[in-house]
Amino acid sequence: MLEYIWYVNVEVTGYKGRAYSLLKERGVVLGAEVLVRVNGGEYRGIIMPRYELADDEHIVIKLRNGYNIGLHIDNIIDIIGMEGARDITSTHTGLKRQDDSKEKPRIALISTGGTIASRIDYRTGGVRAALSADELYTMVPELNDIASIDTYPLMQEYSENITHRHWSMIAEDVKEKIEQGYDGVVVAHGTDTMHYTSAALSFALQNLPVPVVLVGSQRSSDRPSSDASLNLLGSVLFASYADAAGVFVSMHAESSDDRIALHIGTKVRKNHTSSRDAFESIDTTPIAYVDVDSKSIDMRVRVPRRDKSRRVECRSRFDDKTALLKFYPNFDPAIIEYLVSNGYRGLVIEGTGLGHVGSYCFDALRRAIDSGMLVYMTSQCIWGRLRMSVYSTGRDLLNIGVVPLNMLSEVAYVKLSWALANFADEARSIMLKDTAMEFK
Amino acid sequence: MLEYIWYVNVEVTGYKGRAYSLLKERGVVLGAEVLVRVNGGEYRGIIMPRYELADDEHIVIKLRNGYNIGLHIDNIIDIIGMEGARDITSTHTGLKRQDDSKEKPRIALISTGGTIASRIDYRTGGVRAALSADELYTMVPELNDIASIDTYPLMQEYSENITHRHWSMIAEDVKEKIEQGYDGVVVAHGTDTMHYTSAALSFALQNLPVPVVLVGSQRSSDRPSSDASLNLLGSVLFASYADAAGVFVSMHAESSDDRIALHIGTKVRKNHTSSRDAFESIDTTPIAYVDVDSKSIDMRVRVPRRDKSRRVECRSRFDDKTALLKFYPNFDPAIIEYLVSNGYRGLVIEGTGLGHVGSYCFDALRRAIDSGMLVYMTSQCIWGRLRMSVYSTGRDLLNIGVVPLNMLSEVAYVKLSWALANFADEARSIMLKDTAMEFK
Numbered sequence A, B: 001m002l003e004y005i006w007y008v009n010v011e012v013t014g015y016k017g018r019a020y021s022l023l024k025e026r027g028v029v030l031g032a033e034v035l036v037r038v039n040g041g042e043y044r045g046i047i048m049p050r051y052e053l054a055d056d057e058h059i060v061i062k063l064r065n066g067y068n069i070g071l072h073i074d075n076i077i078d079i080i081g082m083e084g085a086r087d088i089t090s091t092h093t094g095l096k097r098q099d100d101s102k103e104k105p106r107i108a109l110i111s112t113g114g115t116i117a118s119r120i121d122y123r124t125g126g127v128r129a130a131l132s133a134d135e136l137y138t139m140v141p142e143l144n145d146i147a148s149i150d151t152y153p154l155m156q157e158y159s160e161n162i163t164h165r166h167w168s169m170i171a172e173d174v175k176e177k178i179e180q181g182y183d184g185v186v187v188a189h190g191t192d193t194m195h196y197t198s199a200a201l202s203f204a205l206q207n208l209p210v211p212v213v214l215v216g217s218q219r220s221s222d223r224p225s226s227d228a229s230l231n232l233l234g235s236v237l238f239a240s241y242a243d244a245a246g247v248f249v250s251m252h253a254e255s256s257d258d259r260i261a262l263h264i265g266t267k268v269r270k271n272h273t274s275s276r277d278a279f280e281s282i283d284t285t286p287i288a289y290v291d292v293d294s295k296s297i298d299m300r301v302r303v304p305r306r307d308k309s310r311r312v313e314c315r316s317r318f319d320d321k322t323a324l325l326k327f328y329p330n331f332d333p334a335i336i337e338y339l340v341s342n343g344y345r346g347l348v349i350e351g352t353g354l355g356h357v358g359s360y361c362f363d364a365l366r367r368a369i370d371s372g373m374l375v376y377m378t379s380q381c382i383w384g385r386l387r388m389s390v391y392s393t394g395r396d397l398l399n400i401g402v403v404p405l406n407m408l409s410e411v412a413y414v415k416l417s418w419a420l421a422n423f424a425d426e427a428r429s430i431m432l433k434d435t436a437m438e439f440k
Helices: A017-025 A085-089 A133-139 A164-179 A194-204 A228-241 A334-341 A359-370 A392-400 A409-431 B017-025 B085-089 B133-139 B164-179 B194-204 B228-241 B334-341 B359-370 B392-400 B409-431
Strands: A033-038 A041-047 A058-063 A068-072 A076-081 A106-111 A118-120 A127-129 A148-153 A184-188 A211-215 A246-252 A259-264 A268-270 A279-281 A288-291 A296-299 A322-326 A346-351 A374-379 B033-038 B041-047 B058-063 B068-072 B076-081 B106-111 B118-120 B127-129 B148-153 B184-188 B211-215 B246-252 B259-264 B268-270 B279-281 B288-291 B296-299 B322-326 B346-351 B374-379
Touching: A017 A058, A017 A076, A033 A058, A041 A068, A106 A164, A106 A228, A133 A148, A133 A228, A164 A184, A164 A194, A184 A228, A194 A211, A194 A246, A194 A268, A194 A409, A211 A228, A228 A246, A228 A259, A228 A288, A228 A296, A246 A279, A259 A279, A322 A334, A322 A409, A322 B322, A334 A359, A334 B334, A346 A409, A359 A374, A359 A392, A374 A409, B017 B058, B017 B076, B033 B058, B041 B068, B106 B164, B106 B228, B133 B148, B133 B228, B164 B184, B164 B194, B184 B228, B194 B211, B194 B246, B194 B268, B194 B409, B211 B228, B228 B246, B228 B259, B228 B288, B228 B296, B246 B279, B259 B279, B322 B334, B322 B409, B334 B359, B346 B409, B359 B374, B359 B392, B374 B409
Parallel strands: A068 A296, A106 A148, A106 A184, A184 A211, A211 A246, A322 A346, A346 A374, B068 B296, B106 B148, B106 B184, B184 B211, B211 B246, B322 B346, B346 B374
Antiparallel strands: A033 A041, A033 A076, A041 A058, A058 A068, A118 A127, A246 A259, A259 A288, A268 A279, A288 A296, B033 B041, B033 B076, B041 B058, B058 B068, B118 B127, B246 B259, B259 B288, B268 B279, B288 B296
16 A cells, blocks of 8 residues: 655645546545556656646656656556656655766757857858757756767758758658667757758658657747757657657747647647747647756646657658649649649648638649649648538539648648658559648 | 716716716716717717726717617827717617618618528428518518618629639629618628638729628527527618728627627638638628627727728739639649749748748749749648748748738738729739728
């Protein structure tokens, strides 16, 4: 039976409502060592006290590595008391951070450029990379407490200059680092097209054993208002400790300096030109929030679990003859004809509403499809699902052979260029198969 | 001195906090007839009681026509007691709705097609227009209480089929109705491209004396979940009674059936494929909310006031050689070259972040501008302002001659096609001039 160990005058200090009931029901007291089974993972650690004003829906446990994680009670399947709970009294001081770097997770930080990697050199006036290992630790010394980080400067590109070729290079590099045994990979990237690259890596890197986390900053790292430090800390904390595998984007959840949100790599979009919380999960919630101050990770959505025995598969080619066209009133269908006559093999049309374009585009689309081009429909509304069977325009488009894709336009474009480059005749079926949580 | 008239045991029932203080300070009591001067208008009416739980920031007055309007105290410049306040006791019953249609505002309702105008004909199975005057009143009998409505079926187009030609037709028709003396014009329109048309009318129709309100519905009017009735009621209430002139979009403010939001015609976007509250004001708030149940209008933003002495100016042409291109990684600059070689005169590029495209597009852009094409930059982020002087990519683009436009991409496209068609050499300066509240 688990025993009360740590706080003397309380059973489960700070817990109330639903969280309190759950702990009482399982006979779990503060300081007990437990195994918590949740949707999408399990965590072994010690039940921690909560703040007076905390919500009643999370249980916080301190992991063996010394960091806290918040678990939503709706996600908890079971709480099991562990043998050896009594030992905790004697290892109480061991709950503090350990400085033995051999026990810290090993993280590879690949820098590709962008604001997060830029720093004004006050000597020359030019902008240069700040992400050598030494400079990184100088910039954010707290990183040293979290993980053992190796830095790899891969390229120095503003993200608007990133193309298919760069996606391939980044994917190959991430694969290499994973095969070297890192516990997680962080990719520092400019924010302008970070959501395109996160989609590209999501498709290119399948069967991932560990988290791959893209991180950027909206304000350069030598400005006082920079979000670089917190974003970096959040990404490294998540890459190091979350029981998750896959490609994610780590950025401010709010414009304040409180929380970092972790977004699925195929369901995120840059929705603001300048705010720190510019990145939003679309038609879903972030999979997790990281509280950097308390070093706690609050998992919200089930994702594949971390499993270092998994072998990453990498398909890193992207087809250059793929286009994305946004439809608008009076759109000139001759642009579609132009793509056909220039050997384009794939087209994503960002249509209106539930998935429409003007009937004056039907002939051009019919000819494109007859020529063998794969043509898909997304919606410029951004939020919401397509439904092309509701109105006659949608039904006409379906009859012509335009295929609705319930995913972000940007993601549909990336997936089509990836499918065409890596799957030949199978591309058509791959496009409709869930390969990286991309479907809404 | 104003007197207490209506409620016997209260001074200003239901008012509290700031609103209460303001009324006390001006010596105004419940039932007093007042002239309220607000930013953007003035209202004559009777101070009404408020519900127990109402906020403390609005004062509600009943207008002479019997409808209530909520005025935010931050917008109130002055409250002046009117002579004749004493008369109110004797005209108390006159506060009720009057059925004398001669006193009701005259509204022209122009239908162009789309879901709001569609009704399944259960005899033939086809979709047909429902917006003859009789059918409209049958569908939404409450309209009869609000205004005297004449209906004008102009076209029957799904909005994805609306082109420049249709914009011109709608603009000309609205102008005609205004010149016939209507107190407001409501345009029923499919929602897919309603925000493009609202921008087109905003530019085409200047110096408007009355409100022009576009309204659509996300679910067809013969379905129980339809938003058509409430949207129509909101649009007609606003067109009839708001002290506002200009082009607005009237749609559900929330997915529930509570409030209608009125958006500026150049600052609104359809951001969801299917929800009732799909339309959102971007980087600003709706200018007003209409509570259809209580028939009250809550003005939030200063807009030009209603003034029937104003003469509407109509410039209804749109240039067909204008394009909108969304940039994405690996974008093919040959598409820009194609537009140049096909006589395009204007191009809006929906770039990334603060206003960027890859440097691999620079040569094509330089040639486009050298050929005389006007090239503008917007951001696919949707929210936030452009700042092209922050990074070297933006500065390079400015040097090439690409001009940032702090407005929605859709609005920038509409404005450019309008400026090129109506202003010849002046188009360049018109593009940078605020003509319809289009700048963020």
